[in-house]
Amino acid sequence: MKLLYVEDEADIRTIAEFALEDEGFEIVFCESGEQALARAPDFQPEVILLDVMMPGMDGPTTLKNLRQIPGLQGTPIIFLTAKVQPDEIKGFIALGALAVIAKPFDPMTLADQIRSIIDAHG
Amino acid sequence: MIEADLPSDEDIRLNKLYELDILDTIEEQAYDDLTKLAAEICQTPIALVSLVDKERQWFKSHHGLDARETPRDIAFCSHAILDDKVFIIEDSSKDERFFDNPLATGAPHVTFYAGAPLIMSDQRKLGTLCVISDTPKQLTTSQKEALSALARQVVTQLELRLKIKELKQLDHAKDEFISMASHELRTPLTSIYGSLSLLLNNSKTPLNAKQSSLITIAYRNSERLLSLVNDILELSKIESGLLKFENSSLNPAQLVNKALELNQAYCTECNTKIKFICTDECKELTVFADEQRLLQVLSNFISNAAKFTFDGDTVELRLKKEGNYAVIEVVDHGPGITIEQQKLVFMKFKQLDAPVNNKLPGTGLGLNISKNIIELQNGIIGFESIPKTKTTFYFKLPLVK
Secondary structure, rough: EEEEEEOOHHHHHHHHHHHOOOOOOOOEEEEOOHHHHHHHHOOOEEEEEEEOOOOOHHHHHHHHHHHHHOOOOOOOOOEEOOOHHHHHHHHHOOOOOOOOOOOOOOOOOOOHHHHHHHHHHH | OOOOOOOOOOHHHHHHHHHOOOOOOOHHHHHHHHHHHHHHHOOOOEEEEEEEEEOEEEEEEEEOOOEEEEEEEOHHHHHHHOOOOOOOOHHHOOOOOOOOOOOOOOOOOOOEEEEEEOOOOOOOOOEEEEEEEOHHHHOOOOHHHHHHHHHHHHHHHHHHHHHHHHHHHHHHHHHHHHHHHHHHHHHHHHHHHHHHHHHHOOOOOOOOHHHHHHHHHHHHHHHHHHHOOOOOOOOHHHOOOOOOOOOOEEHHHHHHHHHHHEEEHHHHHOOOOOEEEEEEEHHHHOOOEEEHHHHHHHHHHHHHOOOOOOEEEEEEEEEEEEEEEEEEEEEEEEOOOHHHHHOOOOOOOOOOOOOOOOOOOOOOOOOHEEEEEHHHOEEEEEEEOOOOOOOEEEEEEEEEE
Protein backbone atom coordinates (compact mmCIF):
# COMPACT_ATOMS: atom_id res chain seq x y z
CA MET A 1 0.00 0.00 0.00
CA LYS A 2 1.39 3.43 -0.97
CA LEU A 3 1.63 5.69 2.07
CA LEU A 4 2.59 9.37 2.22
CA TYR A 5 3.88 10.33 5.68
CA VAL A 6 4.14 14.05 6.51
CA GLU A 7 5.91 14.95 9.77
CA ASP A 8 8.32 17.81 10.52
CA GLU A 9 10.17 16.02 13.38
CA ALA A 10 12.99 13.91 11.93
CA ASP A 11 13.11 11.66 15.02
CA ILE A 12 9.44 10.82 14.75
CA ARG A 13 9.85 10.10 11.02
CA THR A 14 12.63 7.64 11.86
CA ILE A 15 10.49 5.87 14.45
CA ALA A 16 7.60 5.65 12.01
CA GLU A 17 9.97 4.28 9.40
CA PHE A 18 11.11 1.48 11.73
CA ALA A 19 7.57 0.88 12.96
CA LEU A 20 6.19 0.50 9.43
CA GLU A 21 9.05 -1.40 7.78
CA ASP A 22 8.31 -4.98 6.74
CA GLU A 23 4.61 -4.22 7.06
CA GLY A 24 3.91 -4.05 3.33
CA PHE A 25 3.88 -0.28 2.89
CA GLU A 26 5.63 1.69 0.20
CA ILE A 27 6.35 4.93 2.00
CA VAL A 28 7.34 8.44 0.94
CA PHE A 29 8.36 10.61 3.89
CA CYS A 30 7.93 14.39 3.72
CA GLU A 31 9.13 16.93 6.27
CA SER A 32 6.61 19.66 5.42
CA GLY A 33 3.22 20.29 3.90
CA GLU A 34 4.90 22.03 0.98
CA GLN A 35 7.04 18.96 0.27
CA ALA A 36 3.99 16.71 0.50
CA LEU A 37 2.18 18.80 -2.11
CA ALA A 38 5.19 18.53 -4.41
CA ARG A 39 5.54 14.76 -4.07
CA ALA A 40 1.91 13.66 -3.92
CA PRO A 41 0.83 14.14 -7.59
CA ASP A 42 3.44 11.68 -8.92
CA PHE A 43 3.36 9.28 -5.98
CA GLN A 44 -0.45 9.00 -5.86
CA PRO A 45 -0.59 7.62 -2.29
CA GLU A 46 -3.41 5.31 -1.18
CA VAL A 47 -3.28 6.64 2.38
CA ILE A 48 -1.83 9.84 3.85
CA LEU A 49 -0.59 10.30 7.43
CA LEU A 50 -0.43 13.93 8.39
CA ASP A 51 1.04 15.77 11.39
CA VAL A 52 -1.09 18.72 12.58
CA MET A 53 1.34 21.24 14.01
CA MET A 54 4.09 21.96 11.51
CA PRO A 55 5.98 25.17 10.82
CA GLY A 56 4.97 26.76 7.53
CA MET A 57 1.94 24.93 6.18
CA ASP A 58 0.12 23.15 8.99
CA GLY A 59 -1.70 19.83 8.72
CA PRO A 60 -5.25 21.11 8.11
CA THR A 61 -4.02 23.47 5.36
CA THR A 62 -1.99 20.66 3.80
CA LEU A 63 -5.11 18.49 3.83
CA LYS A 64 -7.14 21.13 1.97
CA ASN A 65 -4.40 21.56 -0.63
CA LEU A 66 -3.90 17.80 -1.09
CA ARG A 67 -7.59 17.50 -1.87
CA GLN A 68 -7.08 19.80 -4.89
CA ILE A 69 -4.63 17.35 -6.45
CA PRO A 70 -6.17 15.13 -9.17
CA GLY A 71 -6.58 11.57 -7.90
CA LEU A 72 -6.41 12.54 -4.19
CA GLN A 73 -9.91 13.93 -3.66
CA GLY A 74 -10.99 10.79 -1.80
CA THR A 75 -7.69 9.40 -0.50
CA PRO A 76 -7.94 8.45 3.18
CA ILE A 77 -6.11 11.01 5.34
CA ILE A 78 -5.25 10.25 8.96
CA PHE A 79 -4.00 12.91 11.35
CA LEU A 80 -1.25 12.00 13.79
CA THR A 81 -1.31 14.52 16.60
CA ALA A 82 -0.96 15.29 20.29
CA LYS A 83 -4.09 17.43 20.01
CA VAL A 84 -6.64 14.82 20.93
CA GLN A 85 -9.25 16.62 23.04
CA PRO A 86 -12.74 15.46 21.93
CA ASP A 87 -13.59 18.81 20.31
CA GLU A 88 -10.24 18.87 18.53
CA ILE A 89 -10.86 15.40 17.09
CA LYS A 90 -14.32 16.47 15.92
CA GLY A 91 -12.71 19.44 14.20
CA PHE A 92 -10.25 17.22 12.31
CA ILE A 93 -12.99 14.86 11.18
CA ALA A 94 -15.07 17.83 10.03
CA LEU A 95 -12.10 18.88 7.87
CA GLY A 96 -12.38 15.60 6.05
CA ALA A 97 -9.87 13.43 7.92
CA LEU A 98 -10.78 9.77 8.21
CA ALA A 99 -9.38 9.33 11.72
CA VAL A 100 -6.97 10.69 14.28
CA ILE A 101 -4.12 8.69 15.78
CA ALA A 102 -2.91 10.11 19.09
CA LYS A 103 0.71 10.95 19.75
CA PRO A 104 2.64 9.39 21.27
CA PHE A 105 1.57 6.48 19.07
CA ASP A 106 2.59 2.92 19.85
CA PRO A 107 5.07 1.91 17.13
CA MET A 108 4.30 -1.76 17.70
CA THR A 109 0.67 -1.32 16.67
CA LEU A 110 0.88 1.63 14.27
CA ALA A 111 0.69 -0.52 11.14
CA ASP A 112 -2.34 -2.41 12.49
CA GLN A 113 -4.00 0.84 13.48
CA ILE A 114 -3.60 2.23 9.97
CA ARG A 115 -4.88 -0.98 8.40
CA SER A 116 -7.92 -1.23 10.62
CA ILE A 117 -8.83 2.41 9.92
CA ILE A 118 -8.60 1.76 6.18
CA ASP A 119 -10.54 -1.53 6.47
CA ALA A 120 -13.31 0.12 8.48
CA HIS A 121 -13.47 2.80 5.80
CA GLY A 122 -14.01 0.08 3.19
CA MET B 1 -23.05 78.96 26.24
CA ILE B 2 -19.48 78.29 27.22
CA GLU B 3 -17.94 74.95 26.28
CA ALA B 4 -15.85 73.10 28.82
CA ASP B 5 -12.07 72.99 28.40
CA LEU B 6 -10.47 69.62 27.68
CA PRO B 7 -8.89 68.05 30.77
CA SER B 8 -5.09 68.45 30.78
CA ASP B 9 -4.67 64.65 30.81
CA GLU B 10 -7.26 64.08 28.04
CA ASP B 11 -5.28 61.46 26.05
CA ILE B 12 -4.38 59.35 29.09
CA ARG B 13 -7.91 59.75 30.41
CA LEU B 14 -9.42 58.46 27.16
CA ASN B 15 -7.00 55.54 27.09
CA LYS B 16 -8.13 54.58 30.57
CA LEU B 17 -11.76 54.80 29.48
CA TYR B 18 -11.13 52.57 26.43
CA GLU B 19 -9.22 50.09 28.56
CA LEU B 20 -12.48 49.48 30.43
CA ASP B 21 -14.15 48.29 27.25
CA ILE B 22 -17.43 49.54 28.63
CA LEU B 23 -18.73 52.01 26.03
CA ASP B 24 -21.89 50.83 24.24
CA THR B 25 -22.33 47.82 26.50
CA ILE B 26 -25.75 46.92 27.87
CA GLU B 27 -27.10 48.22 31.17
CA GLU B 28 -26.03 46.41 34.35
CA GLN B 29 -27.91 46.05 37.61
CA ALA B 30 -24.97 47.23 39.73
CA TYR B 31 -24.88 50.66 38.04
CA ASP B 32 -28.67 50.94 37.76
CA ASP B 33 -28.98 50.34 41.52
CA LEU B 34 -26.55 53.18 42.20
CA THR B 35 -28.34 55.69 39.92
CA LYS B 36 -31.67 54.73 41.45
CA LEU B 37 -30.25 55.36 44.93
CA ALA B 38 -28.72 58.67 43.82
CA ALA B 39 -32.06 59.84 42.43
CA GLU B 40 -33.89 58.77 45.62
CA ILE B 41 -31.42 60.44 47.96
CA CYS B 42 -31.10 63.68 45.99
CA GLN B 43 -34.83 63.74 45.16
CA THR B 44 -34.35 64.22 41.41
CA PRO B 45 -36.18 62.57 38.50
CA ILE B 46 -32.96 61.75 36.64
CA ALA B 47 -29.66 60.17 37.66
CA LEU B 48 -26.92 59.04 35.26
CA VAL B 49 -23.60 57.28 35.17
CA SER B 50 -22.05 59.32 32.40
CA LEU B 51 -18.73 58.45 30.80
CA VAL B 52 -17.13 61.25 28.82
CA ASP B 53 -15.88 59.92 25.48
CA LYS B 54 -13.94 61.89 22.84
CA GLU B 55 -16.98 63.39 21.12
CA ARG B 56 -19.88 62.40 23.38
CA GLN B 57 -20.98 61.51 26.86
CA TRP B 58 -22.34 57.98 27.03
CA PHE B 59 -24.57 56.68 29.84
CA LYS B 60 -23.83 53.32 31.39
CA SER B 61 -26.92 53.82 33.51
CA HIS B 62 -29.74 56.24 32.72
CA HIS B 63 -32.36 56.40 35.45
CA GLY B 64 -35.33 58.55 34.39
CA LEU B 65 -33.96 59.28 30.90
CA ASP B 66 -34.30 57.36 27.64
CA ALA B 67 -31.24 58.75 25.86
CA ARG B 68 -27.95 56.81 26.09
CA GLU B 69 -25.69 59.61 24.85
CA THR B 70 -25.46 63.32 24.00
CA PRO B 71 -22.73 65.34 22.26
CA ARG B 72 -19.82 66.18 24.53
CA ASP B 73 -19.74 69.92 23.67
CA ILE B 74 -23.13 70.50 25.31
CA ALA B 75 -22.66 68.02 28.19
CA PHE B 76 -22.73 69.37 31.75
CA CYS B 77 -20.51 66.43 32.69
CA SER B 78 -17.72 67.80 30.47
CA HIS B 79 -17.44 70.60 33.06
CA ALA B 80 -17.83 68.26 36.04
CA ILE B 81 -14.79 66.13 35.14
CA LEU B 82 -12.48 69.14 35.34
CA ASP B 83 -12.47 69.16 39.14
CA ASP B 84 -12.38 66.66 42.03
CA LYS B 85 -15.34 68.28 43.81
CA VAL B 86 -19.04 67.74 43.14
CA PHE B 87 -20.00 70.15 40.35
CA ILE B 88 -23.33 71.85 41.07
CA ILE B 89 -25.54 74.13 38.97
CA GLU B 90 -28.57 75.04 41.05
CA ASP B 91 -30.34 76.91 38.25
CA SER B 92 -28.93 76.71 34.74
CA SER B 93 -31.05 79.60 33.50
CA LYS B 94 -29.03 81.90 35.75
CA ASP B 95 -25.63 80.56 34.69
CA GLU B 96 -23.80 82.16 31.74
CA ARG B 97 -22.28 78.79 30.82
CA PHE B 98 -25.60 76.98 30.48
CA PHE B 99 -28.57 79.39 30.11
CA ASP B 100 -28.79 78.78 26.35
CA ASN B 101 -27.59 75.14 26.42
CA PRO B 102 -29.91 73.02 24.23
CA LEU B 103 -30.17 70.42 27.01
CA ALA B 104 -31.49 73.19 29.28
CA THR B 105 -33.72 75.02 26.81
CA GLY B 106 -35.11 71.80 25.32
CA ALA B 107 -35.69 68.26 26.62
CA PRO B 108 -34.74 67.05 29.17
CA HIS B 109 -34.65 70.67 30.49
CA VAL B 110 -31.59 70.37 32.69
CA THR B 111 -32.15 73.12 35.23
CA PHE B 112 -30.55 71.63 38.31
CA TYR B 113 -27.40 69.54 37.85
CA ALA B 114 -25.02 67.95 40.39
CA GLY B 115 -22.24 65.68 39.13
CA ALA B 116 -19.74 63.81 41.32
CA PRO B 117 -16.67 62.98 39.22
CA LEU B 118 -15.72 59.31 38.85
CA ILE B 119 -12.09 59.48 39.97
CA MET B 120 -10.22 56.26 39.24
CA SER B 121 -7.34 55.06 41.43
CA ASP B 122 -4.87 56.65 38.99
CA GLN B 123 -6.73 60.00 39.36
CA ARG B 124 -8.25 59.89 35.86
CA LYS B 125 -11.76 61.34 35.84
CA LEU B 126 -13.74 59.24 33.37
CA GLY B 127 -17.18 60.75 33.88
CA THR B 128 -19.67 61.45 36.62
CA LEU B 129 -22.47 60.09 38.68
CA CYS B 130 -24.90 62.98 38.20
CA VAL B 131 -28.41 63.88 39.27
CA ILE B 132 -30.62 66.16 37.17
CA SER B 133 -33.89 67.98 37.68
CA ASP B 134 -36.00 70.23 35.44
CA THR B 135 -36.58 72.66 38.33
CA PRO B 136 -34.04 74.68 40.35
CA LYS B 137 -32.80 72.90 43.45
CA GLN B 138 -30.22 72.84 46.23
CA LEU B 139 -28.49 69.82 47.76
CA THR B 140 -27.98 69.50 51.51
CA THR B 141 -24.47 68.66 52.75
CA SER B 142 -25.49 65.10 53.49
CA GLN B 143 -27.03 64.67 50.01
CA LYS B 144 -23.80 65.95 48.47
CA GLU B 145 -21.78 63.53 50.59
CA ALA B 146 -24.07 60.66 49.67
CA LEU B 147 -23.69 61.49 45.97
CA SER B 148 -19.89 61.41 46.38
CA ALA B 149 -20.09 58.10 48.25
CA LEU B 150 -22.23 56.56 45.51
CA ALA B 151 -19.80 57.88 42.88
CA ARG B 152 -17.01 56.05 44.71
CA GLN B 153 -19.13 52.89 44.47
CA VAL B 154 -19.44 53.41 40.71
CA VAL B 155 -15.64 53.74 40.60
CA THR B 156 -15.32 50.49 42.56
CA GLN B 157 -17.48 48.78 39.92
CA LEU B 158 -15.31 50.19 37.16
CA GLU B 159 -12.10 49.11 38.90
CA LEU B 160 -13.55 45.62 39.37
CA ARG B 161 -14.39 45.52 35.70
CA LEU B 162 -10.76 46.27 34.88
CA LYS B 163 -9.58 43.65 37.33
CA ILE B 164 -11.87 40.99 35.85
CA LYS B 165 -10.70 41.85 32.36
CA GLU B 166 -7.10 41.54 33.46
CA LEU B 167 -7.76 38.18 35.16
CA LYS B 168 -9.54 36.85 32.09
CA GLN B 169 -6.55 37.76 29.96
CA LEU B 170 -4.20 36.05 32.41
CA ASP B 171 -6.42 33.00 32.52
CA HIS B 172 -6.48 32.84 28.75
CA ALA B 173 -2.69 33.14 28.65
CA LYS B 174 -2.45 30.31 31.16
CA ASP B 175 -4.70 28.05 29.07
CA GLU B 176 -2.68 28.83 25.96
CA PHE B 177 0.51 28.04 27.82
CA ILE B 178 -0.76 24.73 29.11
CA SER B 179 -2.04 23.66 25.73
CA MET B 180 1.26 24.60 24.15
CA ALA B 181 3.33 23.02 26.92
CA SER B 182 1.34 19.83 26.60
CA HIS B 183 2.04 19.64 22.89
CA GLU B 184 5.68 20.59 23.29
CA LEU B 185 6.13 17.88 25.93
CA ARG B 186 4.40 15.21 23.91
CA THR B 187 6.48 15.70 20.82
CA PRO B 188 9.80 14.62 22.39
CA LEU B 189 7.91 11.98 24.36
CA THR B 190 6.70 10.47 21.09
CA SER B 191 10.31 9.93 20.09
CA ILE B 192 11.45 8.60 23.46
CA TYR B 193 8.47 6.32 23.97
CA GLY B 194 8.56 5.09 20.38
CA SER B 195 12.29 4.35 20.38
CA LEU B 196 12.10 2.42 23.63
CA SER B 197 9.09 0.48 22.50
CA LEU B 198 10.83 -0.52 19.26
CA LEU B 199 13.96 -1.56 21.16
CA LEU B 200 12.00 -3.63 23.67
CA ASN B 201 10.03 -5.42 20.99
CA ASN B 202 12.84 -5.98 18.55
CA SER B 203 12.70 -9.70 17.96
CA LYS B 204 15.55 -9.77 15.41
CA THR B 205 18.30 -8.90 17.86
CA PRO B 206 16.98 -9.65 21.35
CA LEU B 207 18.35 -7.69 24.30
CA ASN B 208 20.26 -9.37 27.09
CA ALA B 209 18.64 -9.41 30.53
CA LYS B 210 20.36 -6.30 31.84
CA GLN B 211 19.67 -4.27 28.70
CA SER B 212 16.09 -5.39 28.71
CA SER B 213 15.66 -4.42 32.35
CA LEU B 214 17.13 -0.95 31.77
CA ILE B 215 15.05 -0.29 28.66
CA THR B 216 11.95 -1.48 30.54
CA ILE B 217 12.64 1.05 33.29
CA ALA B 218 13.08 3.85 30.76
CA TYR B 219 9.95 2.76 28.87
CA ARG B 220 7.81 2.59 31.99
CA ASN B 221 8.99 6.02 33.07
CA SER B 222 8.25 7.55 29.70
CA GLU B 223 4.70 6.18 30.10
CA ARG B 224 4.58 7.75 33.55
CA LEU B 225 5.73 11.10 32.22
CA LEU B 226 3.03 10.94 29.59
CA SER B 227 0.33 10.24 32.20
CA LEU B 228 1.58 13.22 34.13
CA VAL B 229 1.36 15.49 31.09
CA ASN B 230 -2.16 14.19 30.40
CA ASP B 231 -3.27 14.63 34.00
CA ILE B 232 -1.92 18.15 34.28
CA LEU B 233 -3.69 19.15 31.08
CA GLU B 234 -6.89 17.58 32.36
CA LEU B 235 -6.65 19.28 35.72
CA SER B 236 -6.04 22.65 34.14
CA LYS B 237 -9.15 22.15 32.04
CA ILE B 238 -11.16 21.29 35.12
CA GLU B 239 -9.87 24.31 36.98
CA SER B 240 -10.64 26.68 34.14
CA GLY B 241 -14.13 25.17 33.74
CA LEU B 242 -13.35 23.89 30.25
CA LEU B 243 -13.96 20.20 30.90
CA LYS B 244 -16.85 19.08 28.73
CA PHE B 245 -19.13 16.16 29.48
CA GLU B 246 -20.89 14.06 26.91
CA ASN B 247 -23.73 12.62 28.94
CA SER B 248 -25.99 9.78 27.94
CA SER B 249 -28.18 7.20 29.66
CA LEU B 250 -25.92 4.49 31.05
CA ASN B 251 -26.39 1.12 32.67
CA PRO B 252 -24.02 1.12 35.68
CA ALA B 253 -23.64 -2.69 35.62
CA GLN B 254 -22.44 -2.59 32.01
CA LEU B 255 -20.17 0.30 32.90
CA VAL B 256 -18.54 -1.68 35.72
CA ASN B 257 -18.07 -4.66 33.39
CA LYS B 258 -16.31 -2.44 30.88
CA ALA B 259 -14.07 -1.04 33.61
CA LEU B 260 -13.26 -4.58 34.72
CA GLU B 261 -12.23 -5.61 31.21
CA LEU B 262 -10.15 -2.48 30.73
CA ASN B 263 -8.22 -3.04 33.95
CA GLN B 264 -7.82 -6.80 33.90
CA ALA B 265 -4.32 -6.60 32.44
CA TYR B 266 -3.19 -4.04 34.97
CA CYS B 267 -4.48 -6.13 37.87
CA THR B 268 -2.63 -9.17 36.55
CA GLU B 269 0.53 -7.07 36.39
CA CYS B 270 -0.02 -6.18 40.05
CA ASN B 271 -0.63 -9.82 40.99
CA THR B 272 -4.24 -9.24 41.95
CA LYS B 273 -7.53 -10.65 40.77
CA ILE B 274 -10.68 -8.68 40.18
CA LYS B 275 -14.38 -9.58 40.39
CA PHE B 276 -17.76 -7.87 40.06
CA ILE B 277 -20.50 -8.42 42.62
CA CYS B 278 -24.01 -7.20 41.89
CA THR B 279 -27.53 -8.29 42.74
CA ASP B 280 -30.03 -8.93 39.93
CA GLU B 281 -32.10 -5.87 40.85
CA CYS B 282 -29.05 -3.68 40.21
CA LYS B 283 -28.48 -4.95 36.71
CA GLU B 284 -31.12 -2.68 35.20
CA LEU B 285 -30.36 0.69 36.78
CA THR B 286 -29.87 3.85 34.71
CA VAL B 287 -27.78 6.94 35.36
CA PHE B 288 -27.21 9.94 33.10
CA ALA B 289 -23.51 10.62 32.82
CA ASP B 290 -20.39 10.67 30.64
CA GLU B 291 -19.28 7.08 30.11
CA GLN B 292 -15.64 7.80 29.29
CA ARG B 293 -15.26 10.02 32.34
CA LEU B 294 -16.79 7.42 34.64
CA LEU B 295 -14.50 4.74 33.20
CA GLN B 296 -11.63 7.08 33.92
CA VAL B 297 -12.69 7.36 37.57
CA LEU B 298 -13.24 3.61 37.88
CA SER B 299 -9.88 2.86 36.30
CA ASN B 300 -8.30 5.20 38.81
CA PHE B 301 -10.03 3.44 41.74
CA ILE B 302 -9.15 -0.02 40.43
CA SER B 303 -5.53 0.75 39.65
CA ASN B 304 -5.09 2.26 43.11
CA ALA B 305 -6.68 -0.80 44.73
CA ALA B 306 -4.55 -3.22 42.71
CA LYS B 307 -1.42 -1.22 43.37
CA PHE B 308 -1.76 -0.79 47.10
CA THR B 309 -3.22 -4.10 48.18
CA PHE B 310 -1.26 -7.28 48.95
CA ASP B 311 -0.16 -9.78 46.28
CA GLY B 312 -2.92 -12.26 45.51
CA ASP B 313 -5.81 -10.12 46.81
CA THR B 314 -9.09 -9.98 44.93
CA VAL B 315 -10.30 -6.46 44.23
CA GLU B 316 -14.08 -6.35 44.44
CA LEU B 317 -16.28 -4.12 42.31
CA ARG B 318 -19.72 -3.71 43.85
CA LEU B 319 -22.85 -2.08 42.51
CA LYS B 320 -25.66 -1.14 44.90
CA LYS B 321 -28.82 0.93 44.95
CA GLU B 322 -29.09 3.37 47.85
CA GLY B 323 -32.23 5.50 47.83
CA ASN B 324 -32.16 7.45 44.59
CA TYR B 325 -28.52 6.74 43.95
CA ALA B 326 -26.52 4.08 42.17
CA VAL B 327 -23.42 3.35 44.25
CA ILE B 328 -20.32 1.84 42.70
CA GLU B 329 -17.64 0.63 45.09
CA VAL B 330 -14.11 -0.63 44.61
CA VAL B 331 -12.91 -2.65 47.58
CA ASP B 332 -9.43 -3.93 48.38
CA HIS B 333 -8.21 -5.79 51.46
CA GLY B 334 -4.83 -4.14 51.70
CA PRO B 335 -3.16 -2.13 54.45
CA GLY B 336 -5.68 0.71 54.20
CA ILE B 337 -5.10 4.41 54.74
CA THR B 338 -4.05 5.66 58.16
CA ILE B 339 -6.25 8.23 59.89
CA GLU B 340 -3.55 10.91 59.48
CA GLN B 341 -3.32 10.29 55.76
CA GLN B 342 -7.04 10.13 55.13
CA LYS B 343 -7.46 13.89 54.84
CA LEU B 344 -4.84 14.02 52.08
CA VAL B 345 -6.52 11.50 49.82
CA PHE B 346 -8.25 13.87 47.38
CA MET B 347 -5.57 16.56 47.41
CA LYS B 348 -3.47 17.38 44.38
CA PHE B 349 0.03 15.92 44.17
CA LYS B 350 -0.35 14.18 47.53
CA GLN B 351 0.80 10.63 47.16
CA LEU B 352 0.36 8.67 50.32
CA ASP B 353 3.24 6.75 51.82
CA ALA B 354 2.86 3.34 50.31
CA PRO B 355 5.43 0.88 51.63
CA VAL B 356 3.70 -2.06 49.98
CA ASN B 357 4.15 -1.20 46.37
CA ASN B 358 6.06 1.52 44.65
CA LYS B 359 6.87 -0.27 41.46
CA LEU B 360 4.05 1.36 39.50
CA PRO B 361 4.06 4.96 40.63
CA GLY B 362 1.18 7.30 39.79
CA THR B 363 0.99 11.03 39.20
CA GLY B 364 -0.70 12.07 42.44
CA LEU B 365 -3.48 13.71 40.45
CA GLY B 366 -5.84 10.82 39.73
CA LEU B 367 -8.10 11.06 42.76
CA ASN B 368 -8.29 14.84 42.60
CA ILE B 369 -9.38 14.59 38.96
CA SER B 370 -11.85 11.83 39.88
CA LYS B 371 -13.40 13.98 42.61
CA ASN B 372 -13.87 16.83 40.15
CA ILE B 373 -15.38 14.56 37.51
CA ILE B 374 -17.91 13.02 39.90
CA GLU B 375 -18.90 16.28 41.56
CA LEU B 376 -19.30 18.06 38.20
CA GLN B 377 -21.85 15.35 37.34
CA ASN B 378 -23.83 15.92 40.55
CA GLY B 379 -22.40 12.82 42.19
CA ILE B 380 -20.78 12.11 45.51
CA ILE B 381 -17.35 10.61 45.88
CA GLY B 382 -15.76 9.20 49.02
CA PHE B 383 -13.95 6.37 50.73
CA GLU B 384 -13.90 4.34 53.92
CA SER B 385 -10.75 2.71 55.16
CA ILE B 386 -10.14 0.36 58.04
CA PRO B 387 -6.37 0.25 58.46
CA LYS B 388 -4.91 -3.24 58.00
CA THR B 389 -8.31 -4.57 56.88
CA LYS B 390 -9.85 -2.98 53.82
CA THR B 391 -10.45 0.18 51.84
CA THR B 392 -13.56 1.07 49.88
CA PHE B 393 -13.61 3.87 47.32
CA TYR B 394 -17.05 4.72 46.00
CA PHE B 395 -19.05 7.16 43.96
CA LYS B 396 -22.79 7.68 43.89
CA LEU B 397 -24.76 9.06 40.97
CA PRO B 398 -28.43 10.04 40.94
CA LEU B 399 -30.65 7.41 39.30
CA VAL B 400 -32.77 8.27 36.31
CA LYS B 401 -36.36 7.23 36.97
